[in-house]
Every structure is written in C-alpha cells, then in structure tokens.
Amino acid sequence: MGALSGRTALVTGGGRGIGRAISERLGRDGARVGVHYGSDATAAKETAAAIEAAGGEAFTLRAELGVPGDAETLWAAFDEQADGLDILVNNAGINKALDGTLRPFGEITRDDVEHLFAVNTTAPFFVIQQGLPRLRDGGRIVNVSTGLTHTAAKSELLAYAMSKGGVDVLTRSLALELGPRGITVNTVAPGAVDTDMNAAWLRGEENAVARTATGARSPLGRVADPTDIGDIVAFLASDDSRWVTGQWIDGSGGALL
Template identity: 70%
Template sequence: MRALTGRTALVTGGSRGIGRAVSQRLARDGARVAVHYGRDEVAAKETVTAIEAAGGQAFAVRAELGVPGDARALWEAFDAQADGLDILVNNAGTDGPRVPIGEVTEEGFDRVFAVNAKAPFFVTQESLKRLRDGGRIINVSTGLTHGAAMSELIAYAMTKGAIDVFTATLAKDLGKRGITVNAVAPGAIDTDMNAGWLRTDEEAWQATADMSPLRRVGEPRDIGDIVAFLASDDSRWVTGQWIDATGGALL
C-alpha cells in the first residue's frame, strides 16, 4: 500500500512550480489531491490530467487568494468535491514587488502580505473543522528568513517570517489532536516565479548553483519529496520545525 492511500490533501497553488511537484508526489503516494489555483485554469487541468494519467486521483479547486472571502470560497469549492481533509499544504504565494525598499508602495506591500500571510492563516483556520486528527499541515517558507534578505525581497521575506511564527505556534496548539505542523524553506528553485532572473542569465544560474555544496540549482521535485515525507507517518515525531530545503546554501 502506498504511504498516503485513503487520505485527502489540499495543495494551495498546486498547479504550477513547487505546488505541481507537491501535488504529483502526494498523488503518487496514494493521496487524493485537491489542486488549488487562482487564475490559471489550464495549468490546473494539466496537473490533474498528469496525476490521473499516472494512476492517481485529483481534482481542481479555484479561489483567488489575497481578496476578501478567499478562504471561504476555497473551502466551499473543496467541500463540493471532498469530505474531510488529512493534509494541508500552504504553498501559494507571490514574491511581490521586486524593487528596492524605497520604492515599495503600500498597495504592493499589502498585496504580498494578503497572499502570503493572511490567506494561509485563514485558509488554515477554516481547515481545522475539516482536518482529521493525526493530520498534517505543511507551510512553504523560504531560506530568506534565516539571514538578511535582499532589499528587493524584504516584504516577501517578512511574510515568510510570519509563516515561521505561525508554524511553531500552531504546532504547539494542535499537538493535542495528533496534528503535526512544519515549514519547508526552499532556496532559489527553478520555477516560473524565478524564471525572469534565473533562466535567462547564465551567470545568475551558475552563481545560484555555486551557493549549494551540491553545485546545482534546486528543482521543484526536491521540495515535493520533502513535503511528502512530512505528510507521511514517517514524520510523526517531527513538528514545529523549519526544514532547511536550500540544498545547503545557508551553510
């Protein structure tokens, strides 16, 4: 039997990049996966189709995050296709305005916090009435919270600092239900979010690879496999942790 057979998972931002890798890996391990997306319906359908073609089970859930009523809309869409939850992966996010601190606007600041910090809080709050005892909550953080971030990513890093606090506090609160809560902290991963500066610049690619002792750039599946471990029974004694998934870039 596969490790997650009989369990239901929701992956926010599950249609692309790290989210797609997580969705596919959880499905491969036997979970029925709700692939959440905000706007890119084509990518969500492609992810669901790929999962089903590989013998897994999945369905798409649409809800724009970072707007009023987002958590309620997400769970209403989920409830229409599933009964109860075992694994919640808070992955959806935006890097916000990549500009120096002096050029960050209130609107841009509020937007990145709404998507990256407020939405996971209320999505998780709404999940607790659906999440079965012994369940798993996995939050996607960033290696940038352990050290000074680039000025252009200061607002983004601040949102993930909030996620780190949320993770530890929630783990302590939900332990009595046997629910574990952990954060996975990627470094620079080869995804569409980073395509503009990473894939188009040979020097940036090499410099990013050189930050890791493993001498390569991280891939979405590297994160998906870590999430799968945290979603499984093998991680039952791990909770409240910030898991460095930077490939050793912080050493």
C-alpha cells in the same frame, strides 16, 4: 498501496512550479489531491491530469487568495468535491509588487506590502483556521516559506521575506496548539528553485552566469528542481514524519551554511 493511500490532500497554488511537484508527488504516494489555483485553470487541470495518468486521483478548485472571503471561497469549493481532509499544504505565494516587478526598498508602496502580506500571511492563517474542522486528527499541515527568513534578504525581497516570517511563527504556534490532536505542523523553506517564477534570471544562455553562481551557493553545486521540495513535503505529509512538528526545514540544499 502508497504511503498516503486513503488520504485527501489540498495543495494551494498546486498547479505550477513547486506546487505542481508537491501535488504530483502526493498523488503518486496515493493521496487524492485537491489542486488549488487562483487564475491559471489550465495549469491546474494539467497537473490533475498528470496525477490521474500516473494512476492517482485529483480534482481542481479555484479561489483567489489575498482578498476578503478567500478562505470561505476555497473551502466551499473543496467541500463540493471532498469530505474531510488529511493533508493541507499552504504553498501559494507571491514575491513581487502589485505591478509584477521587483522594486528596491525605497520604491515599495504600502499597497505592495499589504498585498504581499494578504496573500502570503493572512490567507494561510485563515485557510488553516477555517480548515481545522475538516482536518482529521493525525493530519498534517505543511507551510511553504523561504530561506530568506533566516538570512538578510535583498531590499527588493525584504517585504516578501517579512511576509513569510509570519508563516514561520504561525507554524511553531500551531504545532503547540494542534499537538493534542496528533496534527503536525511544519515549514519547508526553499532557496532558489528552477520554476517559472524564477525563469527570468535562472533560465536561458543569457542567465548562465547567474545560474552557475546560484548553484554554487549550495554545497551540492546546483539549483533546486521543484521535485527536490516536493519530496521534502511528501516526507512531512507521511507517517514517517510523525515525530517531527513545529520545525523549519531548510530546503535550500545547504545554501545557508
């Protein structure tokens, strides 16, 4: 039996990148995993299929985050396929403006900022709030933030870092609020990770210099793989982390040192 056998997990944005690595690792550890997606049904179904091919259990559910009623839609879809929850991972997030670009501080619009906060901050707030009646005592909440909340972000990522700072505050406060129920709440804060989101500046021969420089920021001398973050989340989802709560876990490979 795996460390998470008999438990049900929900991973927002669980079909791609870090979310997929988290979903697959929780599935290998025995959890039945709800793989949430906003638009990429194919990726979510591929992730669920990979979990099942490895001997685990998974299901997919769709809900667009960052819009009114997003949490209600998500939990209604969840309730159709599961009865109760043990592990909630708020992984879904965006770091770009509405048009999909990164723009300097002086060009970021109000709509851009409001969209970043709607997806990265407001959505996790209400997903947790409305998920608590489903989350069993002794459960786990893991929020995915960014190492940029503990350093000075470049101007094009400033609003993104600010939105994730709200997640850090949410983690600490809810750890106090939910401790009496035996529920732990922690944040994992990755640095640069080799995902599709970062492919434009990390992958390919044309980006070799940038990749080398990025990897050199870590004392370990490389860029993170999504599984590096998935394994940290798996620890926080397990009984081994029972005495860890309210913590901001640096998942940057020491890049902030």
